[in-house]
Amino acid sequence: MKNHEIDYKIYGDDMQFVEVELDPDETVVAEAGSLMMMDDAIRMETIFGDGSNQNGGGLMGKLMGAGKRIITGESLFMTTFTNEGSGKKHVSFASPYPGKIIPMDLEELNGRIICQKDAFLAAAKGVTVGIEFQRKLRTGFFGGEGFIMQKLEGDGMAFVHAGGTIFQKDLEAGEVIKIDTGCLVAMTGNVHYDIEMVKGIKTALFGGEGLVFATLRGPGTVWIQSLPFSRLASRVFAAAPQGGGESKGEGGIGGLFNMFSD
Known part of the structure; x- marks a missing residue:
């Protein structure tokens, strides 16, 4: 096994x-800003890229790993957490918005997962966080995730997060x-991904489901x-106060008087 073998436990329901439980000298790598809490004997270190080539590959290998993260729109740096104590220690990572954390054993998933570019949360050290280009222009332009998605490779545990309920x-x-x-959210590497245009001009323009869907x-x-963050953000923005006034969803007598005063 090339990756560090870590144990874990997930807490909570919607948040x-x-x-992650670490034995001595075990390491987990996570997105910057995802830390919730950790034991005293754990050392935190900021690194370039995903840490999969920190012990080899030289400077060029590290720069290549960091460059992949820039292309996917992620931070240039990631953070490693290593247990330098004598016993088992724990470090916890939280989701950035309401939803679920999905544990994925890459060894059981043929060593490769394709996921949306902001889904990765944490993984055992040695898991490679790379990029997956969409080869077809049509899929790249209209596929919702653009030309690039994240690719997780290795034989260890990885954790991704998504909004709402996960099916x-x-x-x-x-x-x-x-x-x-x-x-x-994610798919195994052998799934064929494409997009299909919505049939019918009326359905495409007024159906409210966009012009394409994924096949x-x-x-x-x-x-x-069930709840992509983009959909949640658009609803929050639509309900937010416009121009310093009341939100669009507010009504009642106060809203009636405001209508006449305008």
Whole structure:
């Protein structure tokens, strides 16, 4: 096994955090800013890239790892947490918005997962956080995640987060599922991903579901979220006060008087 072997426990329901248990000299790598709490004997260190080539590859290898993160829109740095004590120690990471944390054992998932570019939370040291280019221009432009998605490779544990409720769908060979492009969280590397235009001009323009949806063809496993962060953010923005006044959703007598005063 190339990756560090870590144990974990997930707490909470809609606002979850994951507690990782580290044996002496074990390390977990996480997105900057995801730390919730940690034991005293754990050493925190900021590194370039994902830490998978910190012991080899030289400066160029580290720069390549950091460059991949810039392309995916992530921070240039990541943070490692290493147990330097004599016994088991714990470090916890929290989700950045309401939803679920999905534990993924990459060894059981053929060593490769493709996920949306902001889904990665933490992983055992040695897991490679790379990029996955969408080869088709149509998929890149209209696929909801652009040309680039994240690729997690290795044989250790990785944790991704998503909004709302998470549904895991196992696809048989040749089985196809169509979903909203923003609801796709992750998929195993053998799933074929494409997009399909919504049929009918009236449906496309006034249906409220966008112009395209994603088509995923098995075999493989797909993880789907019920509440993409982009959808949540758009609803919050729509309900926010406009120009310093009341929000659009406020009504009652006060709203009536404001209407006449305007």
